[in-house]
Amino acid sequence: MSFFKKIFSSEKKETLDKGLEKSKTSFLSKLSKAVAGRSKVDADVLDDLEEVLIASDVGVNTTLKIIDRIEERVDRDKYLGTDELNKILREEIAGLLSETNDEDATEFVIPKDKKPYVLMVVGVNGVGKTTTIGKLAAQFKKQGLSVVLGAADTFRAAAIDQLQVWADRVDVPIVRQDMGSDPASVAFDTLKSAVSKNADVVIVDTAGRLHNKVNLMNELTKIKRVMQKVVPDAPHDVLLVLDGSTGQNAFEQAKQFTLATEVTSLAVTKLDGTAKGGVVIGISDQFKIPVKYIGVGEGIDDLQVFNKFEFVDSFFK
Ligand SMILES: Nc1nc2c(ncn2[C@@H]2O[C@H](COP(=O)(O)OP(=O)(O)OP(=O)(O)O)[C@@H](O)[C@H]2O)c(=O)[nH]1
Numbered sequence: 549m550s551f552f553k554k555i556f557s558s559e560k561k562e563t564l565d566k567g568l569e570k571s572k573t574s575f576l577s578k579l580s581k582a583v584a585g586r587s588k589v590d591a592d593v594l595d596d597l598e599e600v601l602i603a604s605d606v607g608v609n610t611t612l613k614i615i616d617r618i619e620e621r622v623d624r625d626k627y628l629g630t631d632e633l634n635k636i637l638r639e640e641i642a643g644l645l646s647e648t649n650d651e652d653a654t655e656f657v658i659p660k661d662k663k664p665y666v667l668m669v670v671g672v673n674g675v676g677k678t679t680t681i682g683k684l685a686a687q688f689k690k691q692g693l694s695v696v697l698g699a700a701d702t703f704r705a706a707a708i709d710q711l712q713v714w715a716d717r718v719d720v721p722i723v724r725q726d727m728g729s730d731p732a733s734v735a736f737d738t739l740k741s742a743v744s745k746n747a748d749v750v751i752v753d754t755a756g757r758l759h760n761k762v763n764l765m766n767e768l769t770k771i772k773r774v775m776q777k778v779v780p781d782a783p784h785d786v787l788l789v790l791d792g793s794t795g796q797n798a799f800e801q802a803k804q805f806t807l808a809t810e811v812t813s814l815a816v817t818k819l820d821g822t823a824k825g826g827v828v829i830g831i832s833d834q835f836k837i838p839v840k841y842i843g844v845g846e847g848i849d850d851l852q853v854f855n856k857f858e859f860v861d862s863f864f865k
């Protein structure tokens with residue numbers, strides 16, 4: 549298929565291959581057990597394949613779509629061997645995901661006409677928000693862009709300190725206040741500072757307390773409103789971070805969060821330590837909001853721009 553002919557950066561692909569190793573090995577061993585001793589893709593094999601996909605966290609709805617596509621293919625072709633199943637899955641899933649009409653990027657791009665470009669990062673506790681912000685800051689800086697971080701997660705002192713550690717590591721300025729101060733006020737100060745510095749990118753960290761949805765929504769709305777006093781069309785991107793290692797739970801979080809507040813893109817983290825990487829396929833298929841980034845490790849370079857074809861290629865090859 550043509551999209552696999554795209555040349556991906558080999559370094560990026562290697563990190564992705566390594567990051568997805570657990571998910572892939574687990575999937576392949578389940579699949580080979582399921583088709584053991586059978587050479588032809590028939591109704592029984594499809595039944596088992598359905599189970600394997602669901603057990604791999606792809607999600608029921610997306611799994612059913614995939615099975616439908618493969619069934620059609622079985623009807624069309626006279627004979628499909630189980631040895632071809634991996635290749636067929638790769639093609640059909642890539643085809644399915646290409647139907648969602650979001651753009652497929654391969655690198656970090658900030659629109660030039662938005663300055664400063666304001667990125668607000670949201671998500672429940674512990675999913676990897678602060679780490680993702682640090683990695684993003686490093687990537688933007690590498691591109692020669694100036695970055696300012698805002699520590700608007702004022703819920704815990706440790707949260708502010710952790711962002712400070714990243715700011716020092718990447719060597720970018722951070723705007724912070726004391727723990728317990730008004731997050732909207734921190735966001736306001738951050739944007740003011742970015743404008744006065746003529747900075748290219750602002751990344752604002754926020755606290756995630758989903759157990760009180762109304763509170764959370766009000767707080768995020770207030771942060772946005774206050775930011776707009778400085779940059780009228782801010783935030784340009786509201787990035788929801790999801791912990792991929794929680795599998796279907798990440799899926800549920802995405803559902804709940806997107807109902808509670810306006811989210812414009814998704815990041816799925818911790819894919820390296822888990823066998824639940826299939827969840828990215830389901831999330832990418834089921835949500836209109838694009839998965840923009842994936843986290844494949846704790847290191848500063850372990851954040852990638854999500855490209856569904858690269859992903860599927862790494863997963864099923
Ligand atoms: N293996 C791995 N670990 C990750 C990844 N992203 C984040 N982590 C780890 O996950 C843990 C939580 O990350 P944080 O960035 O603190 O998460 P957070 O959402 O800011 O958490 P709170 O501030 O407590 O809400 C840290 O130990 C990170 O190193 C990833 O892609 N892979």
Ligand SMILES: [Mg+2]
Pocket residue numbers: 677678679701707710753
């Ligand atoms: Mg944090």
